[in-house]
Amino acid sequence: MRAEDEPEAVAAQAELEPDDFTFLLFRNPLEPWTDYLAQLERERCGVGLGDDRLPSTFLVAEVDGALVGRISIRHELNKLFENSGGHIGYCVRPAFRRLGYATEILRQGVLLARGLGIERVLVVCDEGNAGSMIVIESLGGVFEDVREDLKGRLVRRYWVG
Secondary structure (H helix, E strand, O other), rough: OOOHHHHHHHHHHHHHHOOOOOOOOOOOOOEEEEEHHHHHHHHHHHHOOOOOOEEEEEEEEEEEEEEEEEEEEOOOOHHHHHHHOOOOEEEHHHHHHOHHHHHHHHHHHHHHHOOOOOOOOOEEEEEEOOHHHHHHHHOOOOEEEEEEOOOOOOOEEEEOO
């Protein structure tokens, strides 16, 4: 993510809020954008993380200058993310759905996770998210079970690899 991505990233956040999905993970909108970018870099390096945070890489997907989606790759799992969050969280902006971007974003994320030494990648999605289920299964995701997350929502857990 770059400094010039701020307007589109903020727009993506607003587009996804009605779906109760976060584009800009852990961003405080009252802080300057440069502080958020620095926070993402610290998280990638695993520096200064709280007990509820894990080292993670946050990337955006861009097509012809437009941010179409994002992915966050956790470098490891703790009990919380092993239960309901997984190694990878991803999303695609509504205007870019059903065009194959989710599949490519997740495919690249799995490759990056493997580059971090993660052989079996845990990917989860909401129980009712048929589109995400199709994407995960198309990449070889093997369904394990359904669990309840911290918000009381049911999530499907898949292993890729």
